[in-house]
Amino acid sequence: MAMAEIIKSKLEAALAPQVLDIDDQSERHRGHAGYREGGESHFHLTIVSDAFAGKSRIDRQRLVHRALAEELKEKIHALSMSVKAPGE
Amino acid sequence: MSNPLFERIERDITADDVVLFMKGSPVFPQCGFSATVVDLLGKADVSFQSYDVLQDPELREGIKAFSEWPTVPQLYVKGEFVGGCDIIREMAESGELATLFQEKGVKTAA
Numbered sequence: 576m577a578m579a580e581i582i583k584s585k586l587e588a589a590l591a592p593q594v595l596d597i598d599d600q601s602e603r604h605r606g607h608a609g610y611r612e613g614g615e616s617h618f619h620l621t622i623v624s625d626a627f628a629g630k631s632r633i634d635r636q637r638l639v640h641r642a643l644a645e646e647l648k649e650k651i652h653a654l655s656m657s658v659k660a661p662g663e
Numbered sequence: 664m665s666n667p668l669f670e671r672i673e674r675d676i677t678a679d680d681v682v683l684f685m686k687g688s689p690v691f692p693q694c695g696f697s698a699t700v701v702d703l704l705g706k707a708d709v710s711f712q713s714y715d716v717l718q719d720p721e722l723r724e725g726i727k728a729f730s731e732w733p734t735v736p737q738l739y740v741k742g743e744f745v746g747g748c749d750i751i752r753e754m755a756e757s758g759e760l761a762t763l764f765q766e767k768g769v770k771t772a773a
Contacts, residue, residue, distance in 0.1 A: 632746055632749075632750045632753065632754075633744070633746055633750065636732075636746070636747070636749070636750070637731070637732075640732070640733050644733075647733040647734075648733075653694075653696065653734070654733075654734060655696065655748060655749050656749055657749065
């Protein structure tokens with residue numbers, strides 16, 4: 576399964592997001608440390624989920640980190656994200 | 664805490680008001696996210712101590728375990744974890760970063 580598909584299924588299971596956009600930005604990092612041929616190493620996520628309501632920025636990102644813990648160990652080199660609760 | 668590396672990190676984050684664990688140095692950042700945080704701290708007019716995790720593989724893994732945060736850069740203010748690049752950027756844009764420095768009594772150069 577492609578990394579974006581894995582990310583999608585894990586985040587859907589963990590956060591039931593209303594909005595989930597997964598942007599593979601790996602090509603922008605060609606030549607940089609952490610770039611791998613074939614990409615799938617640098618991702619930007621945009622997530623809107625009820626799970627984030629009332630939570631601090633750190634706690635929100637920790638929810639995402641926890642859902643993707645296995646992938647973050649080695650496969651994902653860089654992960655940035657915009658995480659919001661509905662209505663923010 | 665009997666982990667010597669964690670003890671060292673604990674000392675590092677309390678020795679200076681503002682501490683950034685990053686890839687590369689403030690002059691030569693080796694990663695776009697680290698460069699962004701260096702830039703935002705510069706705009707906030709605060710001086711900070713940086714540690715280059717690329718020069719220190721033990722620290723690179725240690726800081727992730729210490730903060731329970733899987734990515735670098737990581738910013739600490741007065742010994743407290745504030746966040747990584749996304750969080751610092753959002754806080755800078757909303758004005759919360761300046762407020763945090765003010766509330767924590769961090770001196771700005773301005």
